[in-house]
Structure formats: C-alpha cells, structure tokens
Amino acid sequence: MADTNRIGIIMHGVTGRMGMNQHLIRSVLAIRDQGGLRLSDGSLVMPDPIIVGRNAAKIEELAKRHGVERVTTDLDAALADPYNVIFFDAASTKLRPTLLKKAIDAGKHVYSEKPVSEGLEEAVEIARYAKEKGVKNGIVHDKLDLPGLVKLKRLRDNGFFGKILSVKGEFGYWVFTGEDQPAQRPSWNYRAEDGGGMVSDMLCHWRYVLDNVVAPVKSVSCTTATHIPARIDEQGREYKATADDAAYATFMLEGDIVAHINSSWCTRVRRDDLVTFQIDGTHGSAVAGLHKCYSQHRANTPKPVWNPDEPQKMNFFEDWQDVPDNTVFDNGFKVQWEQFLRHVLEDGPWAYTLTEGAKGVQLAEAGYKSARERRWVDLEDLGI
Numbered sequence: 001m002a003d004t005n006r007i008g009i010i011m012h013g014v015t016g017r018m019g020m021n022q023h024l025i026r027s028v029l030a031i032r033d034q035g036g037l038r039l040s041d042g043s044l045v046m047p048d049p050i051i052v053g054r055n056a057a058k059i060e061e062l063a064k065r066h067g068v069e070r071v072t073t074d075l076d077a078a079l080a081d082p083y084n085v086i087f088f089d090a091a092s093t094k095l096r097p098t099l100l101k102k103a104i105d106a107g108k109h110v111y112s113e114k115p116v117s118e119g120l121e122e123a124v125e126i127a128r129y130a131k132e133k134g135v136k137n138g139i140v141h142d143k144l145d146l147p148g149l150v151k152l153k154r155l156r157d158n159g160f161f162g163k164i165l166s167v168k169g170e171f172g173y174w175v176f177t178g179e180d181q182p183a184q185r186p187s188w189n190y191r192a193e194d195g196g197g198m199v200s201d202m203l204c205h206w207r208y209v210l211d212n213v214v215a216p217v218k219s220v221s222c223t224t225a226t227h228i229p230a231r232i233d234e235q236g237r238e239y240k241a242t243a244d245d246a247a248y249a250t251f252m253l254e255g256d257i258v259a260h261i262n263s264s265w266c267t268r269v270r271r272d273d274l275v276t277f278q279i280d281g282t283h284g285s286a287v288a289g290l291h292k293c294y295s296q297h298r299a300n301t302p303k304p305v306w307n308p309d310e311p312q313k314m315n316f317f318e319d320w321q322d323v324p325d326n327t328v329f330d331n332g333f334k335v336q337w338e339q340f341l342r343h344v345l346e347d348g349p350w351a352y353t354l355t356e357g358a359k360g361v362q363l364a365e366a367g368y369k370s371a372r373e374r375r376w377v378d379l380e381d382l383g384i
C-alpha cells in the first residue's frame, strides 16, 4: 500500500491494561487486520501505529508479539515526525494534560483515554488549547457503545419510557486486596497521589452516560469511602489506600429526573452484570447491563401486593422482554477509533471532544467537593 494511504498513530501507554487490550489489539490492530478503514470516497486507510513507552524491552516485546513495525522510547522524536498524524494516550492520568499539550504543539490531532486530567482547571485549559490550535481532538466514551446502553438509548429515543422519573445504576465488583488473591486492577487505582480513586475513575463515565442516554446532569451529591484502608501491590508490598474505593452519588438531571449510581470496588455481584442501569418512566422501565437490556411496558407490569407473612410467589424476572440486538455490535473502543479516524481524515461527525472530557472531570471534581463539604454541588456551563 502506498504511504499516502497509511496514517501514522503514536500510541502511548499501550503496555498498560486498557491501552494494550482495547486500544492497540482490539481497535487499531483489529482495523489493520480487517484490511484498513474504508472512507466515504471509497479509499482505504491503514493505521500504522508506533508504540511509544518508557521501557524498551517491554514495548519491543509487545510490538514483536503483534507484528507492529515501529517502536520507540523517544516520544519527542515520534512527535517531530510529520508522518505521525495522531497522538493517542492511555498512560497515567497525571501525565496526560502535559503530553496532550506537547502533542498539540507538535501539530498532532489528539485522542485520549479518560479522565483528561485530575483537576478541572487543567481539563478546561487543554480543551480550550486544542480548540484554539484547531486540532481534531477526542476523548474515549466507551460505555456509550456498549450494546446494553445502545438499546437503552434506543428505548429512550422511541419514547418508550413516557416521562422519565429516575435512574438507578449499580457498578462494581470485588477487587481482591492482594492478601488472599492478587488484585485484578492496578495498585495506582487505590492511591490518590497517583491519580486513583473511584470518583475520578467513574464519574467522568457517568457524566456522558447520563447526558447522552438520559438527560443532562445539573448537580451532584456524593459520599465517598475508602472501605479497604490497605492493599498489596504488584510487588507484594503492602501500601496505604489513599483514594476512595467506593462512591455513592445522586445526580439531578434536566427534567427533574433523579439518578443514583453506586460505584464500588468493595461489593460482590448479585445482579445481571458488572454494571446495570435501570430507567423508570411513567410508561415503562428498562434495565441494561453491558450487553443485554430488558424492558417492561406498563401494560406488562405485574401488580404485587406486600405480604411479609408468606414467601414471595412471583418471579419478578419473568415479566421483562429482551430488547433485541437487531445489528452486529463491534467492540465499542474500535467503533470509536473508526469514528475518530474518519473525523481526522474526512471531517466525519464527532461529538466527543476534549470539552466533553472536561465535563466528565467537572462532574468528578464536583463529586469530590460534595463529599468533602457534605452538600449538593451544581454544575456550571464550562464556557469552552
């Protein structure tokens, strides 16, 4: 394939869990392996990643394992090379705003994992900077392409719920502390000084999920907890958990909709999936997990009567209808990579700019403020 049909993509932080599995392997390399991305003029574009990382042995091994030709520990050199058009970052949140600015200064279009930054000021600054400099910019919003949430949004867009009254979200599972079994998440997640924390991790997701699947978020009341005060890290050493490992948050949405989402790494799952969202409306309700979504119209709603004297005879799971797929769902991260590539290459539509990323950080920061001050916090327009 001629060089003009290739697009150089700097991939930073892809030795990590998310960067490697979802962004490198299941997105960029999957696009390569399917033969490239077909644009609307019929031409094919082949993503050509360069893996950038601090550990030469690790990135070389990763590149070899997946047939990636280009690797370097020299980010500046990769940024200086005009062949590379996009800079992508999935490394630590702490470094992100500085790296994004550097890439923007080098004239790259930028795409980033969430959160954009630890604090709102930096997030707004970088979103404004990208806009001023006129580079295409994007933030990952993977949950919106989960089949369960696509179906939930389909129901809302069809007016299925009538007037939406409330939303209940349950997210989380037990993350092993490292004492009895090794933890299944990185230890930095539990250290505030390294950018960890449930609110910082998940409220940026809940912002775009609520804004786009239900209605815009107006204010938040949040309680945080560090339920497990000490954990064991990747080297088997005990460390102090300085970040919140659970967040219990209530949100007021436009239209007086009340949403409550529990997010916890310290809970055990007895529900349909690792995350579930239930929307209740005057005409119907629906519950979505990652893939499935079940709905119950008011005409199909059973009429239970409270009777503590007898064991429950009704099976409440039976009165729900499976919302059909009606399409083949691709990996959400890949779907978003393809959209972002189209946005860069042919100005295709793209709503999830760094400004949307900043809104996520705004909700997280407001969540922390609410928890600290034990009060509701309103979200102002960011004016970016």
Ligand SMILES: NC(=O)C1=CN([C@@H]2O[C@H](COP(=O)(O)OP(=O)(O)OC[C@H]3O[C@@H](n4cnc5c(N)ncnc54)[C@H](OP(=O)(O)O)[C@@H]3O)[C@@H](O)[C@H]2O)C=CC1
Pocket: 012, 013, 014, 015, 016, 017, 018, 019, 053, 054, 055, 058, 090, 091, 092, 093, 095, 113, 114, 115, 140, 142, 186, 188, 201
């Ligand atoms: N959208 C989603 O569903 C999810 C998003 N995330 C986000 O993805 C990002 C990464 O999280 P995760 O994959 O879980 O984390 P990991 O700890 O698994 O990976 C961290 C990555 O960052 C790199 N890194 C860390 N510190 C530095 C540094 N000082 N200099 C250069 N590189 C560094 C690591 O490189 P090395 O290998 O050299 O150590 C590694 O590639 C975070 O921003 C997180 O919020 C996380 C989970 C899910």
Ligand SMILES: O=C1CO[C@H](CO)[C@@H](O)[C@@H]1O
Pocket: 201, 202, 205
């Ligand atoms: O940051 C995150 C924490 O982990 C979640 C899943 O376990 C992710 O979805 C999320 O992006």
